[in-house]
Amino acid sequence: MRIERIFADKNKKRKIRVDPLNLCHPRSNHAQSKRELIMTNNNYAIEARGLNIYYDDFLAVRDVNLKIEARKITAIIGPSGCGKSTMLRAFNRMNELVPSAWAKGEVLYHGENIYAPDVDPVEVRRRIGMVFQKPNPFPKSIYENVAWGARINGYRGNMDELVEQSLRGAAIWDEVKDKLDQSGLSLSGGQQQRLCIARTIAIKPDIILMDEPASALDPIATLKIEELMHELSKEFTIIVVTHNMQQAARVSDFTAFFNLGEDRAGVLEEYDKTNKLFTNPAKQTTEDYITGRFG
Amino acid sequence: MSEFKANLDIRHRAGHIWRNIFRASTVFGILALIVLLLNIANSAFGYVAIENDINPADLAINSIPIEQLHQVDLVWILEQNVSAGLFRRLESEMPWEERAREEIYDLVVERVVNPQVVHTWPLGGSLFHRAEIQAEVAAKFPGATLEFRSWLTGDFLTTPQSPEADRAGVRTAILGSGWTIAITILFAFPLGVGAAIYLEEYASDNRLNRVIQTNINNLAGVPSIIYGMLGLAIFVRALEPFTSGAIFGAVDDTATASGRTIISAGMTLGLLILPLIIINAQEAIKAVSNSLRQASYGMGATRWQTVWHHVLPNAISGILTGTILAISRAIGETAPLVVVGASTFITFDPEGPFSKFTTLPIQIYQWTARPQAEFRNIAAAAILVLLAMLLSMNAAAVVLRNRYNRKI
Amino acid sequence: MTQQIEIPSPSTTTIEAGYNRTNDLRKRRRLGETVIQTLLFLAGGISILTTVGIVYELSKESVHFLSQVSLIEFFTHAKWNPQLGNFGILPLLNATLMTSTTAMLVALPMGLSIAIYLSEYATPKASSILKPILEVLAGIPTVVYGYFALTFMTPLLRSVLGKDVVEIYNTASAGIVIGILIIPMVSSMSEDALSAVPRALREASYGLGATKLETAIKVVLPAAISGIVAAFIVAISRAIGETMIVAIAAGAGPNLTFNPFLPAETMTGHIVRISGGDLSYNSIDYNSIFAIGLFLFFITLSLNIISQRVVRRFREVYE
Ligand SMILES: Nc1ncnc2c1ncn2[C@@H]1O[C@H](COP(=O)(O)OP(=O)(O)O)[C@@H](O)[C@H]1O
């Protein structure tokens, strides 16, 4: 098992590197990422390299190296407050909306660092869409909810067609096709969340980030979202934060387990195929977490 | 034990007394409002004693009262009773044949009968001491007739200013207020909302922006008269070619051009209410849910797209409510406009931003400052007009606020 | 699986035809965005310009003024009489202090009592009716209060105290009416401060057997004291800057007197009277009102800044 060996390697390395300054040494990151290339095929959607995220001087996420596979579902799990949301939002520079947040390190998308000074966060977010924990449709009509993002992104095709496709793609078309001019807020929570997914896929992103997309929903609505994610992963790369281990195990192909480090900074403890991580974790903390011993 | 009981009694009695004091203060506040309003009503309505130069009954021709006389007869009465010079002047302004009968009748009343208010009584006295008033009129003003008058009439709203109280109206002042406020809104609303958007949606938490914010909060506490002095120095004086309209060719005679115009007044009031509009608009923008902004940015919207499509539509009723409240403050402002140089006496309607002006509060101030009682009466009537304007604005604000609350 | 969700395979080609998108993440030149951001920044900057304008213009004219009148004379001479070349601000300042003191004697006890009543005694329903009424009082233009002072308060004082004691124009009447004007301001700011005191503190006091009054006066009031002090300071600043009431009711002509029933012109009243006349630029009259204005500006600004400091300290205690 090559994957195992690499992770063992990585763990060893972590133990050695006690000097915090050394943690984000660019050369060591580079060396490490080179080795990780062996992990699977070469088809990555996005990759974090030596990523540290701060709120003012509070380090929220420490030195993350993570490669997300294209057209797969990657789950991010971990105890509350370990920086899952922070990590997720780093993938499309949404953290910048928090004035105190800043990042060090790289996030590579198509080989390009999205944190490079000449990169426009607006362009990043047009390619890397986001679905939030609490459904947040715009207080506009259902149709407008879907059409708006496409319009501001310069969509020039047939808008009715796009709206229908997107709503179908989010498995909500049948429920709303007769009331497209009603407010998005008139829908139930689960429908609202699928509407939010519909408007996200309407702008045709590469990657969809989802931050606990089902945590505010009832079990049936949750199931629908999970099935939807599965379908969407045929076309999109999906990164989903969840605090629900069953959900991670059910829907994801890969799982990244984050944990709270010594100084309350989140660290990537273990990253592996979901099957492997849940049945045979490499680390004791991972096992403790997924078996419910803490978190 | 009984000592304790007595002590408790004292404590409770003190509580009782103070509770009543607190309540009485509240009642006092409300009472002050009521007295203030009653005091105005007291002067706006009431009996007046009117003396005529010539009793209208004496002008009757063949016992036909002047109300029913023919136009030609009215002209004849005029000719008999006014000076030849005035008669010619009136005729040269407009020939008699071209004038309507009503107009000539009004001229007869004004120039010949010439009714004058010789004494006025407040509403309270008029209602409760009628007999005494009638006795007083009989004793002191034997030739006078007693008449109950509302100083606030339709004519009062539509006639221009006049040096005589019973002919004066607030038309000029209302139009002046309207023009001034229009300029104020055009100037302060976009600037105020723009500044609020900048501070809430664009500004990072750096020193400059903190200075701007603190500065706005401080400006809100600067006395209004200081804004008047700023307006005098900047708009009236330094920007005179602009505010007098000279560089736009709006004045015929550049030598007499003056910056004491509606546009100066409007912009002065604009600066005055700018901090209020900004602070209110900031509150409204802050109230817009952050999840909406996140949703918008998350879809690749730019900042302005987010602001324009999501933040503003959801904040607009709050912004408008705050703006209306700020504008009603501007409508009632007097001191800065006195300093900027409202005209003390103009009878012509303002024609545009470069006209000289007076406003309703200025008019109230000038009439109040006159010692004659009739001017107090028309000042009270003008106050009623002003309060009605403010009341309707506040009603609009309440309606907006309710609609806003319902939506959330 | 309770329900089968039918998901058609999206036909990506038609959609992508609508987007003209490359993999280029570099910053676009969004001219509109830049222009708008600049305009918005300038709108925010106007407020700075206003302050700079006030300080600059007031100072400029004051410098002209002080080149003719020494600062010492300005602050110590007991007469303000431009015709005779006397420019001592004391009579004007004294009148301002008289009206403001009178106003505070009315507004502080009244405003605070109302605040205590509204926050500690009145039912929510009662205060939801009372507060808007007080707001109406605050929304009435000051010129109307001026009218009220002259046509109601002065005759009232004269009928109570005698016409030979109280002049037609006097500082007492103006001061009382300014007090009424600022009652709503004192009461609403104080009430905010009182309401911000945590419930737990009141409950603790009742738990120790305190009566409602003792709780209000000995527990809640001290806890809210800095908010109340801030309200008082802002109210003083407002009273000092108040113009129309004194212009109408306090009388014209500087008069150094401590008798509140005599006419005396305040700083603001003087500015209004002088600028209401035919004022020629560059005259010493013109310059002198700017000197008074500058002095007024600094007094009110300092008071406002102090009150903000006090409020900030108050917030620190409770958050
Ligand atoms: N806006 C913020 N400002 C400051 N600290 C924040 C902010 N958001 C999150 N944090 C901190 O960052 C850490 C990670 O938060 P988050 O990413 O929300 O965790 P999770 O999603 O795993 O629960 C927490 O300690 C949290 O307190």
Ligand SMILES: [Mg+2]
């Ligand atoms: Mg989270």
